[in-house]
Amino acid sequence: MSDGTHPGTETQTHRRIILAALHEFTQSGYKGCSTRAVAERAGVNEVTLFRHFGNKLELLRAAVEYSVGQMRAPADIESYFNLSLRDGLTKLITDYLLQLSSQSDILMLGFSESFSHPEVADVLRRFIWQFRTALIQYFEGQYAQKKMKEADFPVLAHMLLITIHSTPSVHKRAPEDVKIHLSDERVVKTLVDTVSLAYSLDEL
Amino acid sequence: MSDGTHPGTETQTHRRIILAALHEFTQSGYKGCSTRAVAERAGVNEVTLFRHFGNKLELLRAAVEYSVGQMRAPADIESYFNLSLRDGLTKLITDYLLQLSSQSDILMLGFSESFSHPEVADVLRRFIWQFRTALIQYFEGQYAQKKMKEADFPVLAHMLLITIHSTPSVHKRAPEDVKIHLSDERVVKTLVDTVSLAYSLDEL
C-alpha cells in the first residue's frame, strides 16, 4: 500500500509551494489555476506538490492556514484607552493595516472563494472578527469614559472594517489616477478625521 | 459554412439562459460552473445555449451587459442640492441602494472575477464611477454652498461607496446574529449620521 508519504513539513520546498499556491490562488482563484502552474511557480515538479499535500484542496487549506498563522490579533485594547479617540483609533487602525498589508492576498482569496469553500472563509472571518470586537470594545470604552458620543458602534465598526479591507483590493484594480487618492495614509486620516469629528467629545 | 446562426435575441429562452448564467456565475464563479449546469438551470438544452451565445465567454459578456443595462445612473445631482447635507445624502444613498439591491449578484461577480476578466470589471467600474462622481460633485456643491466643511472628498466618497457595496455581500455571508446589525437602514443611518455630524455646517 503506497501510503502518501508526507515529507517533512519544514523543508524549504514545502514553504515555496505554499507561497506559490497563495500567489496563484489569489491571482486566478482556486478553480482558475492549475496545480501545474503552482508547481512551476514554485520551481518544483508537479509530483512533488502532490507528495507534500495529497491533493489540491489540501494545498489550499495549508496555504490558508499558513497565511492566517502569520497574522496577529490586535494587542490588548486597554493600551489604547489612555489615548484620545483620534490617536487611539489611528493607532488601532494602522496597527491592523500592518497585519493586513502583508496578508492582503489571502484576504482577497477568502472573499472571492468564500462560497465555494466556506471553511476558508471561516478562518478569515475569525480573524476579522477579532478586530471587529476590538473596535467595538474600544468604542464602548471611549463612550464609558465620556470621550465619545453615543453611536451605533457595531455599524460604525463595520464601516471602518469594510473600508480598511476593501481599500487594498480596490487599489489593485483602480486606474492610476485614482490610486493617488487612495493611499493608506489618506484613507486612514479621513476615516479617523470623520469619526472623531463626528463623535469625539475631546476635541473642539 | 455553418455560420453561427444567432436566433432572435428577444425570445424567452434567451432571457432564461442569461438569468441562469447570472445565477451560476455568481454562485460558483466563471470557471467554477459548467455550461451544462447553466443550461440545466435554464431548463434548456446545452446546445441551445451555444446556439444563442456561441461560447461561454460570450455568455458571460451578455449576462453582464444585461445586468448593467438594468441599472440606472443617479439622476441629476442638482436636485439634491436644495436639501440639507443629511437629507440629500440620505436620498442619494437610498436611491443608489435601490439600484444595487437588484443587482448585487453581478456586482459580486465583478469583484471576484475582475482579475481573470477585466472587461467585465470595467463595465461595472464604469457604473460605480458614476456614483462616485455624483457623490464627489455633491460634496463639492455642498461645500460651495457653505453647508459643509472642507474634507478629503474623494476618499470620503470612496468610504461611502465601499461600505454601501460591501454591505450586501457581507450580509450574505455573515452569521445570523450579525445580520441584525447590518440592515440597510442602520448602515445608511450611521453613514449619514457620521458624515453629517462630522462635516455639516447646517446642524447644531
Place this chain on the structure above:
DNA sequence: AACTTGCGTAAGCATGCACTTGCATTATAC
C-alpha cells in the same frame, strides 16, 4: 406544400487537469 425558425436529443471530439505509477537521482544518516 415547402421553407424557416427555434429547440430537443444523441453522440462524440478534444483538451485540460487532478492525480498516479514506476524509476532514476542525489544527499544525508548510520
Place this chain on the structure above:
DNA sequence: GTATAATGCAAGTGCATGCTTACGCAAGTT
C-alpha cells in the same frame, strides 16, 4: 557502503467540460 528520505522525470489514467455535428420535430410564414 548501504539504507532512507526527498526530489525529478516520463508517461499515463480518468473524468469534467467546452464545443461541434447531425438529425428530428413542432409551429409559424409564405
